Amino acid sequence: NAGVTQTPKFRVLKTGQSMTLLCAQDMNHEYMYWYRQDPGMGLRLIHYSVGEGTTAKGEVPDGYNVSRLKKQNFLLGLESAAPSQTSVYFCASRPAQDTGELFFGEGSRLTVL
Amino acid sequence: GQNIDQPTEMTATEGAIVQINCTYQTSGFNGLFWYQQHAGEAPTFLSYNVLDGLEEKGRFSSFLSRSKGYSYLLLKELQMKDSASYLCAVKDSNYQLIWGAGTKLIIKP
Numbered sequence: 001n002a003g004v005t006q007t008p009k010f011r012v013l014k015t016g017q018s019m020t021l022l023c024a025q026d027m028n029h030e031y032m033y034w035y036r037q038d039p040g041m042g043l044r045l046i047h048y049s050v051g052e053g054t055t056a057k058g059e060v061p062d063g064y065n066v067s068r069l070k071k072q073n074f075l076l077g078l079e080s081a082a083p084s085q086t087s088v089y090f091c092a093s094r095p096a097q098d099t100g101e102l103f104f105g106e107g108s109r110l111t112v113l
Numbered sequence: 114g115q116n117i118d119q120p121t122e123m124t125a126t127e128g129a130i131v132q133i134n135c136t137y138q139t140s141g142f143n144g145l146f147w148y149q150q151h152a153g154e155a156p157t158f159l160s161y162n163v164l165d166g167l168e169e170k171g172r173f174s175s176f177l178s179r180s181k182g183y184s185y186l187l188l189k190e191l192q193m194k195d196s197a198s199y200l201c202a203v204k205d206s207n208y209q210l211i212w213g214a215g216t217k218l219i220i221k222p
Contacts, residue, residue: 004155042117042200042212043156058209090155100144100204104155 002026006091006105013081013112021076021108023091029103030096032074033058034066036087037107043090049074050096081112115139117213119201124219125191133186133199133216141206147175147186148200150215156200159186188218196220 004025013019023032030051035043045058049068063085065077074093078085088109092102116138125131137145144163148156162168162177162184174187186199198215205211 040121040214042202042214043210044212045209098208100146100161101158102156102210104157106155107153 004091004093004103004105006089006108008108009106010109011111013078013110015082015112017081018077018079019081019110020078021089021091021110023074023076023093023105025072025074025091025093025103027093027095027103028071029093030071031094032068033092033102034064034074034076035090035092036060037090038087046076046089078110081110083112086110086112115203115205115211117201117203117211119199119213119216121214122217122219124221125188127191127193127220127222129191130187130189131191131218133188133201133218135184135186135201135213137182137184137201137203137211137213139203139205139211142179143204143206143208145175145177145184146202146204146210147184148202150198150200152197159199191220193220193222 007022033048034046044060047066049055052071055066067075091105119135147159150156160175167176172189177184200215201213202210
């Protein structure tokens, strides 16, 4: 029972490099989210998706892009990484029937030098 | 602006009771959530309150007062494994979750 899986778990980038974080869920959830978590701050929503082929901006979308080509996958891209994007990134999902509960992946720790 | 306030850190003794408070100011209200997050791990769902009152779930209880913009999470019979951060989140009028910074709970023997 995998739930929500994020890859990679850790990554170190140099300023200006690009990378993609992959989130995969096997619960057939409609809604998927990308958050970042920084010390002393609450989780901040980057982008989200309410279904296959749709994405929307969250609270802090600048510098990130996303795609939801398949229902089970939600990709987060950094085109030109900056030190301010050093953070822990969490993917989450939930079914369309909103019970309120989000199911989180284990997180991806990204360091940009 | 929207704001969720909770204490940064609390310390309690194994076997005791602790109450973690959360106050909120949001544009609309569609529910309040508590999540537990152990260091280096993902948040996991604890409770959901949408109506005023107390919701009890085993050793954990959550209370909500919408008129006061206030909630608390009550943990009884504390165990060492309860050492974690506790995140308060409110769903606003756009059904988006607004998260507090979390309360780090330290349990001492």
